[in-house]
Amino acid sequence: MPHLVILYSGNLDAIVDMPALCRDAADAMLAVRDEAGAQVFPTGGTRVLAYPAPHFALADGGVAGRAVGSGKTGISSPDPGEYAFMYANLRMARGRSAATQQAAGQAITAALRARLDPLMATRHIGLTVQVDEGPEVFDAKHSTLHPLFKKP
Amino acid sequence: MPHLVILYSGNLDAIVDMPALCRDAADAMLAVRDEAGAQVFPTGGTRVLAYPAPHFALADGGVAGRAVGSGKTGISSPDPGEYAFMYANLRMARGRSAATQQAAGQAITAALRARLDPLMATRHIGLTVQVDEGPEVFDAKHSTLHPLFKKP
Amino acid sequence: MPHLVILYSGNLDAIVDMPALCRDAADAMLAVRDEAGAQVFPTGGTRVLAYPAPHFALADGGVAGRAVGSGKTGISSPDPGEYAFMYANLRMARGRSAATQQAAGQAITAALRARLDPLMATRHIGLTVQVDEGPEVFDAKHSTLHPLFKKP
Numbered sequence: 087m088p089h090l091v092i093l094y095s096g097n098l099d100a101i102v103d104m105p106a107l108c109r110d111a112a113d114a115m116l117a118v119r120d121e122a123g124a125q126v127f128p129t130g131g132t133r134v135l136a137y138p139a140p141h142f143a144l145a146d147g148g149v150a151g152r153a154v155g156s157g158k159t160g161i162s163s164p165d166p167g168e169y170a171f172m173y174a175n176l177r178m179a180r181g182r183s184a185a186t187q188q189a190a191g192q193a194i195t196a197a198l199r200a201r202l203d204p205l206m207a208t209r210h211i212g213l214t215v216q217v218d219e220g221p222e223v224f225d226a227k228h229s230t231l232h233p234l235f236k237k238p
Numbered sequence: 239m240p241h242l243v244i245l246y247s248g249n250l251d252a253i254v255d256m257p258a259l260c261r262d263a264a265d266a267m268l269a270v271r272d273e274a275g276a277q278v279f280p281t282g283g284t285r286v287l288a289y290p291a292p293h294f295a296l297a298d299g300g301v302a303g304r305a306v307g308s309g310k311t312g313i314s315s316p317d318p319g320e321y322a323f324m325y326a327n328l329r330m331a332r333g334r335s336a337a338t339q340q341a342a343g344q345a346i347t348a349a350l351r352a353r354l355d356p357l358m359a360t361r362h363i364g365l366t367v368q369v370d371e372g373p374e375v376f377d378a379k380h381s382t383l384h385p386l387f388k389k390p
Numbered sequence: 391m392p393h394l395v396i397l398y399s400g401n402l403d404a405i406v407d408m409p410a411l412c413r414d415a416a417d418a419m420l421a422v423r424d425e426a427g428a429q430v431f432p433t434g435g436t437r438v439l440a441y442p443a444p445h446f447a448l449a450d451g452g453v454a455g456r457a458v459g460s461g462k463t464g465i466s467s468p469d470p471g472e473y474a475f476m477y478a479n480l481r482m483a484r485g486r487s488a489a490t491q492q493a494a495g496q497a498i499t500a501a502l503r504a505r506l507d508p509l510m511a512t513r514h515i516g517l518t519v520q521v522d523e524g525p526e527v528f529d530a531k532h533s534t535l536h537p538l539f540k541k542p
């Protein structure tokens with residue numbers, strides 16, 4: 087924990103540098119601090135995984151976008167009926183304060199928007215970011231990655 | 239929101255028109271009405287993402303299917319030991335009535351069954367549809383897709 | 391139900407036999423027994439789906455791994471800055487005892503560790519296994535796979 091899983095319509099791969107977006111999101115998570123100024127997410131446990139969906143259906147499938155066309159809305163993408171969507175879900179451990187949860191969500195949102203806003207200006211793209219508290223009833227971790235970041 | 243995420247064994251890609259199935263599911267979601275007759279899911283926020291799993295293991299891996307063979311069960315697929323599975327999970331916002339939640343689940347199930355039932359008749363396929371109320375503690379949306387569907 | 395979904399950094403595909411790992415996990419699930427000695431997960435409903443993430447960001451991206459290098463930690467992978475991660479999430483039905491939930495989680499963890507531990511000895515890899523009780527508000531199943539395993 088924490089795990090940020092990004093699900094998105096596969097057509098974004100052609101216009102978004104996804105490895106860089108993942109790195110930005112991870113860096114944003116690592117920079118989150120709690121009310122006492124302590125790092126919230128342990129470095130060795132911070133993970134971002136992004137999955138392009140090869141198959142998807144969004145909204146009305148492009149009808150409204152094509153009907154409105156490019157001119158009226160500032161949308162200048164080659165096909166105004168081609169919609170795209172990104173959903174980012176952070177699962178974090180239970181017990182964090184509401185302020186810390188909001189800070190984490192806002193940090194991730196800011197990182198993703200920094201990459202997507204320029205594209206959104208000319209394309210029909212939706213972004214949703216949600217944070218869940220893990221409801222797990224069993225939790226096991228085993229790692230040779232975590233120890234790299236343990237204080238001696 | 240809402241997000242319908244479909245996870246399935248990758249062997250279905252060869253026999254199911256997944257882009258069409260996604261579109262059918264989205265259309266089914268868009269047609270859901272609440273008790274007052276209002277559209278439940280906003281058009282611009284309706285998303286279906288489908289992910290074939292390149293690696294999977296189902297049930298006993300095919301032993302029972304091959305043992306029974308094709309003759310006794312009406313299964314006429316080339317390999318009766320080749321199982322397939324689809325799992326559809328709808329995450330919808332909190333606060334909807336139980337009747338609306340059921341209607342949403344039933345609409346999606348019907349859409350998926352319309353595509354899968356003919357295949358199920360001759361193959362060993364399992365389908366599960368579940369609806370969750372999103373438990374998010376943080377929620378942010380940003381979109382140039384939603385505004386396309388705003389009433390003027 | 392139950393569904394085991396495995397999300398992992400795509401770089402593991404080169405070093406882990408994922409089809410075999412999925413099968414091992416399914417077999418481990420099928421072997422779980424409750425306090426009365428009964429099989430917990432129905433054979434026809436046991437599913438494992440594994441998804442390599444084509445894009446990901448882990449921890450500090452490799453800085454610490456490369457700084458420490460191979461010599462000091464026993465890490466002998468070609469690139470000590472190449473981290474990997476696997477997250478396994480089991481969603482099981484509500485109403486099982488805590489002991490059964492723990493047994494399921496431990497069985498899956500053991501199966502995954504049997505495949506990953508040898509790799510972890512020489513690489514920076516993290517594994518997390520979590521079990522959730524499904525919070526679904528709607529649940530529908532349709533299957534021509536389940537009946538294969540029904541007692542006559």
